[in-house]
Amino acid sequence: MAQKWQANTQLWHGRMIIQIVVLCITLILTCVNAHSFDYKDFSISKKDIGESYIYTADLRITDKIVEEGDFIVDFEYSHIRHDGLIMQVYYSNAMGKAQWSQFPFPNGIYIMPSSLLLPIGEWIEHGMKSDGSWWVRIVMLVPKNE
Secondary structure, three states, X not given: OHHHHHHHHHHHHHHHHHHHHHXXXXXXXXHHHHOOOOOOOEEEEEEXXXXXXXXXXXXXXXXXXXXXXXXXXXXXXXXXXXXXXXXXXXXXXXXXXXXXXXXXXXXXXXXXXXXXXXXXXXXXXXXXXXXXXXXXXXXXXXXXXX
16 A cells, blocks of 8 residues: 555656656746847847947847837846946848948837837838837946946
8 A cells, every 4th residue: 555655646746747847847937028029120248348338239120020010128237227228220131131220210229227118009100110120229338337
């Protein structure tokens, strides 16, 4: 009787472990896919240039991005209140990432500690297309604060 109980307990523990693993994998995949975009639609890089960092974020304007509404870019910099940053915004609509022009309507971009808010809807109202041919590049020069 004790052996049968022990075998049932081991079987139950084995099933429980499998269920926990499946649940964890499901949660991870759900979190990763909830607000993720293909690398081909968004990328951000950080380069150390001595006393500062340069962040470069590229965003392809697609129907999927437009549906999300305003787009928030997270980056590692919480000292905006004291140190500031320098930001340039560019766009490309003909040559992919090969040719960039100064962004004509940067109003509505909000710089916050550790993030940027990009008003995609406003850009669409100003004539930007959401067919994937338009790119927006944000370049930020951020001082090191160590």
